Amino acid sequence: LALSNYGKKYDFDFNVNTTETIVCSELVYVAYPQIDFMTKKVLTSFTISPDDIAKMASGDKKAPLELTFFAHDGKKVYAKGEKEEGDKLYRTLVGIEDTYR
Incomplete structure (x- = not known):
């Protein structure tokens, strides 16, 4: 799952619900679908921070x-x-x- 995201453009919206772009914390989010990640709504996007992942x-x-x-x-x-x-x-x-x- 992680490698299937290789070459995608940077997700400047930090939105975990997009599939065409990605950021580092979102890569962990999509690579481990069995984990119940806590996302946060920021403006119009749902995101997960690197700090939140590190704490896991x-x-x-x-x-x-x-x-x-x-x-x-x-x-x-x-x-x-x-x-x-x-x-x-x-x-x-x-x-x-x-x-x-």
């Missing part, structure tokens, strides 16, 4: 997404199975407390 990788077993790799300031700080310090930085930057706990 909270590290809790009930969370629908899993953090597998994280880079900050151009450097890798976390990869699944490595030190937990990078995971802590991710949780701090994204503002995750007990979102899915």
Whole structure:
């Protein structure tokens, strides 16, 4: 599903209901139809923010997404199975407390 969106133009309306254009957070939205994403209405469009998607990788077993790799300031700080310090930085930057706990 993700690759079927390759080459689409940028969605300047950030509208998850369009199919001819796309943004990064919308790519995750369409690639995982089994996840019940919370969209927000902004003016006339329904959208999902990258921050909302990032919070869905909270590290809790009930969370629908899993953090597998994280880079900050151009450097890798976390990869699944490595030190937990990078995971802590991710949780701090994204503002995750007990979102899915």
